[in-house]
Amino acid sequence: MTAHALSACFGLGGCTLVALFFLTLAFRFVAVPVWARWGFAAVAAAALQVPLDGLSGAEYVRSWTGDVSLTLAALLALWCWEQLSGRRVLEARSLTRMSGAVLAVAVCFYPFALGWSMFDPYALGYSSHALFAGLLLLTLAAWYAEEHVLVLVVTLGAAGFVLDVLESRNLWDYLLDPVLSLLALVWLGSRLALRWPGRSKPAAGAAREAAAS
């Protein structure tokens, strides 16, 4: 498989997951049998690859988002699995911690990368042992704190970078992207809204929290 075909495969795969994420959100609110969920997801994933006027749905998503990070793709894959199978994979507390970490990095990263000063952290992603070392420390800290999902998604991103599976040759693009940052913000916002004084937890959310504890 050529590098171009490999990056197209992973790039379009990630964009398909972004679309499936939004399409399967409804399953959180509507009771649908598991077999129907899987059937819907399979048809939707296939339909996203069918060209319409020269471009497929996944390619239209890619036109706007570019290749999403492997971190986001892995999380979306776990999320979709959860929505389709009805089995819990991701723990709310873990997602909250991970969202906090993503937002903290994004808030420090994007202003500088988009020209706030002469320092460009994005340039480090092309070739910097310092960035590799920083990422290793973060991963070991996550392992120590038993944040195993974070460990998995970060190491998947790093492994993808070594194997050049996306168009980018920059490590940052395998770990972080604006869609991931936005979803992290939405998740944290929703958790804060739930904890707002006077708000009671929705029954489903409370049940999940109870099951998680």
Place this chain on the structure above:
Amino acid sequence: MLRHAPSSVKAQMRVRALLLLWIALVFAALWTYGMPAGAASAGVGFVPPAARPVTSGEPYLHASMLDGNSVRSVHSCTLVELSGGRLRAFWYGGSREGALDVAIYTAVYDPAVRTWSRERALIDRANSQDGLQRCVQKLGNSCALLDSSGKLWLFFVTSMTGWSGSSINVTTSPDEGETWTPPRRLVTSPFLNLSTLVRNPPFQFADGTIGLPVYHEFLSKFCELLRLDGDGNVLSKQRLTQDRLAIQPAIVPFGAQEAVCLMRPTYSSPKRVIGSRTTDGGRTWSAAAPLGLTSDRSGVAGVRMPDGGLLAAARVMRKLTLSVSRDQGTTWQTVAHASEGLVAEDPNERTTYPCLLLTKAGEYHLVFTYNRREIRHMHFNQAWLDLP
């Protein structure tokens, strides 16, 4: 955390040990293979400009328009020298800037007979979408390089929205522009890969890697220099300016360690060309600052002259002007207006986006957009420049 089916402490410890082993494997691979060869070496030095003959004899200026002009609006022409002294030009044109019918055109100039071939549409929306596997709404600026192996590189901009949403694409030709590879996207920005554009020509570093001057327009405006390997992969990126000071950098190597960067001032900058210099092969660049060359905040092009001077084309008081600096850009002297010798002058002319080239034979070529309707070309020698 992941929910683990095995509840025993022993099983959990086994999972954690496996995870630790996985971390060790991934980071060992990252440390060993994650750094492409040559990626870390900044300041690799420039290819010293080859000695060019100072064209002697009678001064001459041959002015022409690029043949064809089958479309209403044309803009942003760039030149590259091919084998045998021929030139290939690339520009974009269509019913208007940003229209869906805009394509990148090309034509070849034969200096022996001083004529341009008919224009040929090279890249349009349809074939760029096919290659890039993305929706393309606009095609824009391009720039080209014939590398030392004879491969012709064409970098061009496409966008889904305005120009600040642009991305850079690359295609190459093994036969100097007759056939081309499918275009490929360069990823140069972390925010949806938005807003990196090209304008002025790339160059080769001493180690064979390619230097591509680019600029950014989303939220802030600044200039950067990309370094690409022989397969077109980005190896490194260097920021040249900040604070909306300048866009459209043009890099002019002067020696193995020295180069000057000329940049177009933005609307928040003084009306002077912005400059920066390196004396360590591109490892560091001086703080960008306005030079002594006035500019209407329009595009600027530069080339090193055979006698060591720096020739620049910039729009001054609505006239595209050729100026020479003998001190690598600090002070300037106007030598000619590009409109001289051209026919059918328009009192409201808009001459923009110059591209300057000095050929191996020591002849100068200047192309620029004239009123967005024509690409004009001036072919002249040193003696014409030296006219009082």
